[in-house]
Amino acid sequence: MNEFLTKATRRPQLLTPGPTPVPHSVRQVGLLDPIYHRSEEFASLFLECRKKLQALFQSDSMPLILTSSGTGALEAALVNFTDEGDKTFVVVGGKFGERWRDLSSAYKCETKILNVESGKYADPAIIEQELSNETDVKALFLQASETSTGVFHPLKNIISSARKAHPDVLIVVDAVSAICAHNIAMDEMGIDVLVSGSQKGFGVPPGLSFIAASPRAWKAFSKRSKFYFDLKKEKSGQDKGLSSWTPASTLVEQLNLSMTALCELGPEKLEKRHQRYSDAVRAALKENGFELFAKTSPSFALTSFSPKSGISASDVQKTMKSKYGFQIAGGQGELKGKILRFSHLGFVDDFSILQGIAALDWTCADLSKEHHVGALTQSLMQNLQSDKNL
Numbered sequence: 001m002n003e004f005l006t007k008a009t010r011r012p013q014l015l016t017p018g019p020t021p022v023p024h025s026v027r028q029v030g031l032l033d034p035i036y037h038r039s040e041e042f043a044s045l046f047l048e049c050r051k052k053l054q055a056l057f058q059s060d061s062m063p064l065i066l067t068s069s070g071t072g073a074l075e076a077a078l079v080n081f082t083d084e085g086d087k088t089f090v091v092v093g094g095k096f097g098e099r100w101r102d103l104s105s106a107y108k109c110e111t112k113i114l115n116v117e118s119g120k121y122a123d124p125a126i127i128e129q130e131l132s133n134e135t136d137v138k139a140l141f142l143q144a145s146e147t148s149t150g151v152f153h154p155l156k157n158i159i160s161s162a163r164k165a166h167p168d169v170l171i172v173v174d175a176v177s178a179i180c181a182h183n184i185a186m187d188e189m190g191i192d193v194l195v196s197g198s199q200k201g202f203g204v205p206p207g208l209s210f211i212a213a214s215p216r217a218w219k220a221f222s223k224r225s226k227f228y229f230d231l232k233k234e235k236s237g238q239d240k241g242l243s244s245w246t247p248a249s250t251l252v253e254q255l256n257l258s259m260t261a262l263c264e265l266g267p268e269k270l271e272k273r274h275q276r277y278s279d280a281v282r283a284a285l286k287e288n289g290f291e292l293f294a295k296t297s298p299s300f301a302l303t304s305f306s307p308k309s310g311i312s313a314s315d316v317q318k319t320m321k322s323k324y325g326f327q328i329a330g331g332q333g334e335l336k337g338k339i340l341r342f343s344h345l346g347f348v349d350d351f352s353i354l355q356g357i358a359a360l361d362w363t364c365a366d367l368s369k370e371h372h373v374g375a376l377t378q379s380l381m382q383n384l385q386s387d388k389n390l
């Protein structure tokens with residue numbers, strides 16, 4: 001491909017699980033002067049935005065909007081809903097499970113680890129057994145979609161297993177990369193604290209995080225000292241459209257616009273849309289001889305796979321970006337160099353998938369004589385066009 005058509009005229013197209021592509025109309029909002037955040041205009045925008053988030057979270061509890069990356073909301077969950085010395089269980093199946101573990105230890109909870117093999121999903125039966133062996137378990141922390149491995153933990157079954165062992169255990173779910181890609185019905189599933197972030201399924205630049213808490217969680221509000229992330233204080237202000245501190249108001253305005261599109265589709269169709277991408281990308285990669293990393297229970301947000309033998313993961317990333325203009329993600333931590341991650345989260349469309357797969361295919365052909373560009377375009381078209389209504 002002519003370099004002029006890629007590098008020189010646009011930034012690499014994002015196929016990363018955060019940040020995700022920002023729709024053009026949402027980007028344009030970013031050019032405007034910020035709205036004064038103590039005005040009535042902003043208060044009503046803020047409340048409208050929270051209501052739209054509520055529709056995606058599917059909860060009677062209105063999510064709070066925080067100015068921080070997703071990890072800020074994870075920290076807020078830990079600080080506001082556990083006390084020092086509380087016994088917590090943490091599902092650790094990758095980098096983000098480790099983040100819950102590290103937060104729980106940093107804030108001096110008695111942290112029990114439920115280790116899950118990388119690339120596998122957390123087994124509800126094992127969780128039930130491990131939790132049954134312990135008394136006084138305050139909370140279970142887990143991811144819905146473990147973005148570092150591309151796995152979706154079977155949330156519904158895990159929650160019912162955990163509640164069999166401890167009916168009142170707080171279920172705290174990091175759905176930062178799951179919301180929009182998966183239909184996560186907070187109240188129906190019995191989730192107590194649900195967290196997400198702007199740069200994932202929402203198609204907004206990084207900088208906002210979202211957190212909703214059930215009545216059970218509010219009842220367990222911690223005695224710890226808090227300041228920036230005092231969620232009770234936030235809630236009393238945000239219910240009137242005011243945040244405690246200066247919010248990233250431009251991002252809120254951008255979010256309000258992207259949420260209009262997301263709410264129009266609604267959580268069920270959003271899940272179907274992402275599942276369709278996941279199925280299509282998995283089929284294309286398999287057909288092209290790649291080994292999928294998350295063999296069962298894949299996240300609909302992204303597809304993780306191993307680079308072919310003899311081809312380095314970082315060379316694939318570099319060539320795809322410099323020559324064809326597509327940014328995919330590599331592995332994190334132990335998985336660095338071992339896997340690649342192709343995201344289909346948020347505002348991607350059929351043609352960005354088609355182009356991304358083709359760019360990967362061509363990249364591998366550039367890097368290895370063994371790689372033959374396949375009949376994948378055909379497979380992609382069949383899969384992507386199976387449902388024209390989404």
Ligand SMILES: *Cc1c(COP(=O)(O)O)cnc(C)c1O
Nearest residue numbers: 018069070071096147174176177
């Ligand atoms: C992106 C992500 C986060 C948040 O990361 P930040 O860099 O703090 O925004 C947390 N959990 C998961 C599963 C994620 O994918």
